[in-house]
Amino acid sequence: MSSGVPGHHLADADWQRLSPRMLLVHPVHEVLRQIPVIVGTLVLGTATGNPVLAFAALGITIAIGLARWFTTSYRIGPGDVALRTGVLQRKLLSVPRNRIRSVSTDARLLHRVLGLTVLRVSTGQEARGDAAFALDAVRSEEVGRLRALLLADSLAVDEDQPSAPGRVLARWTPSWLRYSPLSFTGLAMIAAAVGLVYQVGAGGAVRDSQIARSGLQAAERFGLGVSVAIVAVVLLLASVVLSVLQSLLTYANLELRRDFEVLHLRHGLIRVREHTFDMRRLRGGTLREPLLVRLFGGARLDAVMTGVGGEGQASLLLPPCPKRTAETVLTDLIERRDAVTGALRSHGPVATRRRWTRALALPVLAGGALLVAPTPTWAWPAWAVLTGCCALLAVDRARSLGHRVGDGWLIARTGSLQRRRDCIEASGIIGWTVRQTWMQRRAGVATLVAATAAGLKHYQVIDVPADVAWSIAAEASPWLTETRWAG
Known part of the structure; x- marks a missing residue:
């Protein structure tokens, strides 16, 4: 441009x-x-x-x-x-x-x-x-x-190549709304509204309003603890309502349709959006599973496509929906079931130990501070809860970490709070980087980065054993066998 x-x-x-x-x-x-x-x-x-x-x-x-x-x-x-x-x-x-x-x-x-x-x-x-x-x-x-x-030039159809018939891959259903409150979109909307009130100079008027004075009087009458609990419940309910409403307005009537080599996405209740993608530029897909959405069996599907950014709404094919639906659609698009749901190769005990080391660093520091400083009675129970949550986080991060290479595909999974499974077509990978921090060199692991013209432009395989990093890259891209690094 x-x-x-x-x-x-x-x-x-x-x-x-x-x-x-x-x-x-x-x-x-x-x-x-x-x-x-x-x-x-x-x-x-x-x-x-x-x-x-x-x-x-x-x-x-x-x-x-x-x-x-x-x-x-x-x-x-x-x-x-x-x-x-x-x-x-x-x-x-x-x-x-x-x-x-x-x-x-x-x-x-x-x-x-x-x-x-x-x-x-x-x-x-x-x-x-x-x-x-x-x-x-x-x-x-x-x-x-x-x-x-x-699109006449970029979507010119090759008549000699057979194409899949037009069909609907997915349709929005009201049951998808159950995943909406799990993204905390409502809290972000409330914070934005508060910021707007103060930006236009109406903050003072709100503080001096009858509603604000009545709220302060009620807080004095009920006490601090009860008032905080009431405010938290009200904010939570408002967040849920706003999240569901936002999801309904944005994604209602969603239809993902494939017409030969063209992918059409249409969604929206009041504001209707349509996107058109060239299937021949598809290089894979990403299943995103935020922790709370994953606990309720949901996932979001993004396209990895040349010419389409990999963040935000640009690459979105399906909003948070049942994971089985997202997996079925991705399987239909890339025609490789094993790449979407197949077992992954573990990165070994060193990678697992690094997950534990990172997760428990904060509890260890907090525990040391509690030992040397006077603390209130609730501090140690809070520390125990923090330690337990960090331990669960370490277990989940270790279980999530893995990769798979074969049959022309690279699959990498990582994360816990924001787990993602990237399925990348190996033919779309144009370069490789093996990266090591000082701590990774001491541990004998490395991060393998695949460069591509699609999506995020780079996809990482984190904490693989350093001595096999180039072998993994060569397995996905055979042209690497001619270089000295893959030897």
């Missing part, structure tokens, strides 16, 4: 404007984005007896929103797709069409009401802010034509 100032080599007649309905959307979004500024001018205007300031700020904000439509245009040429944006500073983004890896769509509530859809183009490189290529927005009925046009 390249950027610059508009050039004369692009004929003005070839440029198209976005839907004129965006004249209703841009001002609303601009006002929402500038709420802190508008509220600040309102407070300043009220304090100085000049309320015109607030109306002036609001008018300027709306004018900027309207100007965005008049200053934005796009062009789909035979070799590239270009986007011109900018009100005060003009910018030209250009993407070669043969570099387009995926096209996703997004439609918020206001967009859906007006029949609009945001079209985003991805080349596989991280692009944020002004560097992101997004047509915001086009008429929804044009999305199919534009998607096919943008």
Whole structure:
């Protein structure tokens, strides 16, 4: 993706404007984005007896929103797709069409009401802010034509190669909502809301409100311990409700569908998102199992695909759902059941000992501090609980650690609080690194890193015996046998 100032080599007649309905959307979004500024001018205007300031700020904000439509245009040429944006500073983004890896769509509530859809183009490189290529927005009925046009080069079908028939791989069910509270998304939303209240300067008003005073009076009446317990329960219940609501709005109606060599993902209740992926660029998948989700038999599925980032929502195929569902879908995609569910090779007693050493370091330090310093009566029971939790963590981390190589696949599993199983096609690995810290050298283990153009770009096999690290790499990539390291 390249950027610059508009050039004369692009004929003005070839440029198209976005839907004129965006004249209703841009001002609303601009006002929402500038709420802190508008509220600040309102407070300043009220304090100085000049309320015109607030109306002036609001008018300027709306004018900027309207100007965005008049200053934005796009062009789909035979070799590239270009986007011109900018009100005060003009910018030209250009993407070669043969570099387009995926096209996703997004439609918020206001967009859906007006029949609009945001079209985003991805080349596989991280692009944020002004560097992101997004047509915001086009008429929804044009999305199919534009998607096919943008992906015509990268998704060209080879008629000589047989393809799998179109079929639905997974559909969202309400039972998936049981995993929502286990991610603590609700607590993050509550913290963000509190931060927003103080950011807009409403913190003082909340502290002085009747609700806050009533809460303080109730706390004095019930006592500190009971009040803390009540607040904790209220926060927990609010977190559960918000987490479930967020998951429902984001992932309801999810459908993962494979149409020949194209993978389609659609989800959302109010804000509908669609992603299109080229199956020929798939290099594997990752099963993510956060501890609480894993305890309830759940997992999340991410794609390892060339041109698609390996973090956040970019690579997500299935949100937290029953682990069997995630495993079935991944098996269907890579057509290797043993890679998804097969047993893994242990890394040996040294790797296990390192898991225990790391986990028990904190309890040992805490116990030493308790021995030399005066402590309250509850300190030792708390230390015992901490030690037990760390011991369980060590056991789980040791059990999770393992790898598997064979039949053209590298499988690596690691972690406890955030366990993951990476299934990587060996043909997509373009390089290897054997890395050792000072402690690893003393222990005789190493971390093997596989470099690839897909997903996270690098995948680790942690704490393998150092004397077999290059042998593992050579087993996955036979071309390494010609080097002196694999000997």
